[in-house]
Amino acid sequence: MSAAMLPVFCLNYSKEIMIMIKKSHYREGERAEGRTCAEGWLPPGMRLRTVAAAVLCLSSFPSMAQQVSQDSEKNVFTLGTVQVYGKSQTAAEEAEAVVERDTLEMLEKKDVGTALKLIPGVSYNSPGGGRYESSVYVRGYDLKAVPIYMDGIPVYIPYDGYSDLGRFTTADVSSIQVAKGYSSVLYGHNTQGGVINIVSLRPRSELDLNATLGTATGNVTEFSTNVGTLQDKWYLQAGISHFERRYTKLAENFVGTDARGNDVDSDRYDYKTRDRRGSIRIGYIPNATDEYVLSYAKQSAVKMPGSGGNDRVVPTVWEWPSWDRETVSFVSNTRFWNDQFYVKPRVYYDKFQNTMDYWQGRPNGSHYDDKAFGASLEVGTEIIRNHQLKAMISFKDEEHRSFDTSLANGATLPGSDQKVQQEFLSLALEDTWTINDHWEAQIGAIYTKRKSDANDIGPVTQDLLDRYPAAGSKLSPSIDTFDPQLAIFYKPSDAHTFRASVAKKTRFPSFKESYSNYAAGPTTRCPGGATGCTPGTEVGALTLQNPGMKPEQSMHYELGYVGHPLPGMRLEGSVFYSRSKNTFQRSDYDFDTYPGFAVRQYENISGITERKGVDLGLQYSASPRLLLGVNYAYLHMRNKEDRDLKFTSRPSHLGMVYAQWRTTNWLTVIPEVEYRSSSYYDSKGENENPGYAVTNLRFSITPPAWKHVSINVGAENLFNRDYRGYNATYSSPGRVVYANLRIDYH
Incomplete structure (x- = not known):
């Protein structure tokens, strides 16, 4: 051949x-x-x-x-980053935390959730709960306040602002960028706690190919390939990936009752996840500064019990036979007038569809059909000496539709079809001012207006509406916000950058928080002391919409440093303080406002929530054969008005230590230890999740005759540690042994 x-x-x-x-x-x-x-x-x-x-x-x-010619350029799709097309990277851009593809592969991070553990200040929660989702907190803010972007395009689910990070594999990821607290206003609205931007691959040469074929404990099948070509005036990038885990090995045998109500004695979760993704991108590059790119991506996922029989643990009675996303986008950058101006339009359409079946005890399925159309126009200039001026106008139209179907015949259940829609219009301005060789400043502001329409949401029960017509109100007032921010950077030399920043950030209520509307009971018992019902009797339990909530707001203050204090060493650190108000939270049942009913709603809680802490990250090439990495983060959260209120699943201390030791020219050993302190299990602070440390170990073999190939074997949770949370029914995931072949040719 x-x-x-x-x-x-x-x-x-x-x-x-x-x-x-x-x-x-x-x-x-x-x-x-x-x-x-x-x-x-x-x-x-x-x-x-x-x-x-x-x-x-x-x-x-x-x-x-x-x-084939070689190209030393990194394989980062730069149009997918939110950056200024200036002559060099600004200090503000350097302040963002980044996980590069080399690190993702070195530590075998297969999905975005586990990859984010590499960022100081980000805590990861393994898949769990009825939805069996993985998630992260960034300095204590959840994903509703830290939106997920892919190549600069928001891909969080419009309904609740969340996204299951386990469904985003890293097979075609070039880097993951994280802005904590302070972030460029060019990201747009809803960036209250920061931003996570997943950046795709871009070809580096005439033939750029990487591929992986592997397996692991849990009957895992892993396969991916990305192929690209970079020509004089154009490039093409395409990729496919498949990752399937048919069960999860537990840390120790579980003896008890699982979610199906079966008595089991097993060391396996019988719960299958499968993720497939395909993408293609074509770019036109007429000259050294301009680029025009059309992209298409589709991902398909499945989460459901497998066919292992009744002797295996099934952790949830929910299943997702489909969890699908489809995105098409166009983005370009054009410079003109002697390269002193640029214009960067971005247009995208994102569609998210999923089906959730209650396969145990409830004879119906729930469906989401969410859509988002967005467009932005960014313009910038360097015509004013030492200034990079930028302006952006952006529009996003989100639509959420949900309906229930009968599992018996697939028919839509009467009265279950609901639809809500909201629009965001934003105007952002930003100026990066190079004051002199040592000082730089960035000042920005964003104005956003939201309009919402929920006419297609029906009453939760006609009985409630007949007795209390006001309970049917879906009026959502137009909300507008203005968020300014400022950052100052000091560079005594090219090796050191110090920064100080202050930023106001806002998050609008999601569809779920504004329009949750369903029977939650069907009944609950009236407590003693209630005036709207007779204590001890049963009343209808409802979750009711609350469209009039105010947006949640935060103020962020930060001092930070990034630099190279020693040859081969990169150090980043920050001290931060944040204040949040109008926090969204679902209330306890109210038995008095609508007598005869128990009603709960999302609401703005009173009081100020404070977050303060420290982030540290260090990477040091101690020798040509040894690389060391250390991350540490400290977080303290409290509500100033209610000191007894505890915030759940937010550990005070997080840490990670890893090394890359090239023992010979063909063998590399990579140990890794992750540490997490205890965290509160409930808001009263009566119970805690235990702290733990997990050890991972990997060996990478690069045969001298196959310089583009690596053979990788390793184990996660090497010592089979059971680190389950408080009151968790099942053991945590146990030891996972894996092996793969990987090629990287360009």
Whole structure:
């Protein structure tokens, strides 16, 4: 086979692997009989042929090194970053925390949630709860206040502002950028606690290829390939990925009752997750400064119990047979007038659809059909000496539709179809002023106006509406906010940058917080002391909309440093203080406002919430063969008016230590230890989740004859530590052993 034909062969074979994987999936409800195709295993012969062909593809690439030019540029899709197209990176851009692709691969972070553990000040929560979602807190702010962007496009779910970070794999990620507290106003609205921006790959050369084929405990199948070409006037980037885990090994055997009500004695979660993603991007680059890019991406996920039988633990009675997202976007950058001006338009359409089935005890399924259309126009100039001036106008239209269907026949249940819509219009201004060789300042402000429409939400019960017509109000007033911010940077030399910043940030209430409207009971008991019902009797339990809430606001103050105090060392650190007011929280049941009913709503709680702490991150090349990394974060949260109120699942101390030790020219050893202190389990502070430390270990082999190939094996939770939270029914995930082949050729 010629070298020119090899990429075509490998791509075609990648497709065959995907077909074989698809055929190997077990069918719903089919009992497993050993390691068969029905349980999701490839037959031994097929596995041998698959690995052998993969090795052939991987090992053959070094022979092509003489035929393809190399490009030292990083594979970062720069139009997907929120940055100024100036002559050099500004101090404000340097202040953002970044996880590069090399680090993601070195520490085997397979999804964005686990990757964010590498950022000081970010705490990660493993998948759990009825929704079996993973999440993070950034300096104590949850994902509703720290929106997720992909290449500068917001991809959080419009309904509640969340996103399951386990569904975002890192197969085609070049870097993850995190702004904590202070963030550029060009990100737009709702960035109350910061921003997480996932940046995709961009080709580096005429042939840029990376691929991974692997497996792990839990009958994991991992496959991904990204192929790109960079030509004189254009480039093309395409990728596909598949990651499936058919069960999760527990840290120790669980004996008890699972979510199905079955008595089990097992060391496995029988809960399957599968994530697939495909993307393609074509870019036109007519000159050294301009770029025009059209992108399309689709991801599909499944979360549901497998077919392991009644002897395995099923952790939740909810399942998602579909969790799908589709995004199309156009973004460009054009410079003109002797490169002193630029214009950067961005247009996107993002569609999110999912189906949630209650497969245990409730005969219906719930469906989301959310859409978002957005556009922005950013313009900038450097015509004024030492100033980079930017202005952006942006528009976003969000729509949430939900409906329930019968699992028996798929018909939409009467009265369950609801639709709400909201629009955001923002105007942002920002000036980066280079005062002299040592001082830089950035001042910005953003104005946002929100309009909302919820006419298609019906009454939670007609009985309530008949007795209390005011309970049916869906009027949502137009809300506008103005958020200014300022940052000062001092650079005594190129190796050190100090900063001080202050920023006002706002978050608008989500659809869920404004328009949750459903029967929550059906009944609950009237407590003693209530005036709207007779104590001891049963009354209807309802969750009612509250569209008139104020936006939640925060003030952030920060002192920070980033630099290179020693050769080969990078140190970043910050001390921060934040104050938040009008925080959203769902109330306890109110038995008095609507006599005869128990009603709860989301509301703005009184009082100021304070957050203060320290973030530290260090990476040090101690020698050509040894790299060391250390992260640490401290967080203290309190409500000033209610000192007894505790904030759950927010540890005071977080830490991580890792090393990359190249023992020989072909073997690298990578140990890693993650530490997390205890955290409160309930808001009264009566119970705590325990602290823990988890050890991971990885070996990477780079055969001298295959310089573009690495063979990686390792173990997560090496010592099989059970670090479950307080009152958690099941053990935490246990030891996971993995192995993969990876190629990176450009």
